[in-house]
Amino acid sequence: MPTATFTIEGADFLPKAVLWAESFESACLLHSNAFADPYTAIESILAVGVRDEIVADHTGTFQKIENFKTKHPNDWMFGFFGYDLKNQIEELRTDLPDGLAFPDAYFFIPQILIHFQEKHVLIHAPDGIDIQSIYESICHTSINLKKPxxxxxxxxxxxxxxYLESFHQLKKHIQRGDIYEVNLCQEFYQTDCFIDPPSVYWHLNTVSPTPFSTFFKFGDQYILSASPERFIAKRGNTLLSQPIKGTAKRGKTTHEDLEIIERLRSDPKEMAENVMIVDLVRNDLTRSAKAGSVTAQRIPQVHTFSQVHQLVSTITCEIDPKVTDLEAIKRVFPAGSMTGAPKVSAMALCDRYEKSKRGVYAGAVGYFSPDGNFDFNVVIRTLLYNRSKRYLSFHTGGAITIDADAENEYAECLLKANAILTALQTKLEN
Incomplete structure (x- = not known):
């Protein structure tokens, strides 16, 4: 595919590119906000237009995507897996309200690909499309980010x-030994709601810049994400997952921040949550790993974001060469940090006590690249929008363990909502 490199000046080219991308039927921006770790492969990348696509629902989704990927071995591929694909992996069923009506999964092969690298952009486009005109169209896009x-x-x-009643019922399940951790989530929503998705995304990204920020458009359906969490990635022969479990609010001063970080590191309840999920993810990865290759950080790292501090662990393994990318993802799906443990029992109980379908929330958005690598986030801290239905929604959740306190966990759910509410300059109903 022909490629051209352009120098960009100023900080407005990326928001202009998002506004320009809105005119396409499908678009995906994956934006790292300059966060980097040893596994970061992409600073930011924007895919627009559709050369081919797959919408998967109901049955055989992972195999359908496997076949679609095999059909395009040398192409970039962007898309999402919805949380309720769990029902195709395990004997589970979800009969809960779903105002968004997203499919279980969607992937597309883009027409145009834009790599952002410091002060340069690389624009890839097929023969017949003038790359210079793409660059000029973005440069001439007016910055009209409506105040959301x-x-x-x-x-x-x-x-x-x-919520408190569901919490106490789940605590009884833990006390009986049915599970030992579960992630209870709740939905906040608006009906008959109109927003300008690029403007909302950019304001959310300004309020809460994160390493797995995403603007995803599929027809009239949008994923506007400030996710801080990597679900699963592949780098060469290495598979890795970086679950987040353990949250504390930001301090008002640097000194207060340091005190909160130290308390988070030494909090027995938060550390226990993290250890349980690390064990779950390690077990999930073992199913795709070469024998004896799974390793985990002994001590989780504290990562600091605009709104919160979080405990992040890294688990890696060497992938068994007989395991395909889609098999590896299916064997760890959905993210253990969003379920609990044992995983299947926890998911079944979430379906019993939650009041709405999670849909794309707690699923994953990301890419497969031509070099054989892939990277997917966990869809959290994310607005989901169906423009034709005028339905806007986000979920928050938190882990319940034997030592969890109901009021504290409810407060954590509200803390995780802060960035979205701030970006939209609104609040929750009383």
Whole structure:
């Protein structure tokens, strides 16, 4: 595919590119916000237009995507896996309200690909498309980011009283030994709602810049994500997952921040949550690993973001060469940090006590690249929007363990909502 490199000046080319991408039927921006770790492969990348696509629902989704990927061995491929694909992996069923109506999975092969590298962009486009005109079209796009103000609060799918009752019921399951950790999530939503998705995404990214930020458009459906969490990635022969479990609010001063970080590192409850999920992910990765190759960080790292501090662990393995990319993803899906343990029992209980379908929330968005690598986030801290239905939604959740306190966990759910509410300049209903 022909490629050209252009120098960019100023900080407005990327938001212009997002606004320009809105005119395409499908688009995906994966934006690292200059966060980097040893496994970072892409600073930022924007894919637009559709050469080929697959919408998968109901049955055989992973195999359908495997076949689609095999059909395009030398192409970039972008898309998402919805959380409820769990029902195709395990004997589970979800009969909960779903105002968004996203498919279980969607992937596309883009027409145009834009790599952002410091002060340069590399634009890839097929023969017949003038690359210079693409660059000039983006440069000439006017920055018209509408201030995303919602004139009413988000409704709660689960009242505080209902959340506390669900919490206590799940705590009883833990005390009986049915599970030892579970991630209870709740939805906040608006009906008959109109937003400008590029503007909302860019304001969210400004309020809460994160390493796995995503703007994804598929027809009238949008994923506007400030996710801090990597679900699963492949680098050469290495598979890795970086679950987040353990959250604390930011301090008002540097000194207070340092004190909060130290308390988070030494908090028995937060550390226990992290250890349980690391064990779960390590077990999941073992199913795709060469024998004896799974390793995990002994001590989780504290990562600091605009709104919160979080405990992040890294688990790696050498992939068994007989295991395909889609098999490896299926064997760890969905992210253990969003389920609990044992995984299947925890997911079944979430379906019983939660009040809405998770859909894309707690699923994954990312890419497969021509060099054989892939990278997917966990869809958290994310607005989901169906423009034709005028339905806007986000979820938050938190882990329940034997030592968890209901009021504290509810407060953590609200803390995780702060960035979205701030970006939209609104609040939750009382």
């Amino acid at each position: 103000i919602l004139n009413r609060p988000f409704q709660k799918r689960m009242s505080k009283a209902t």
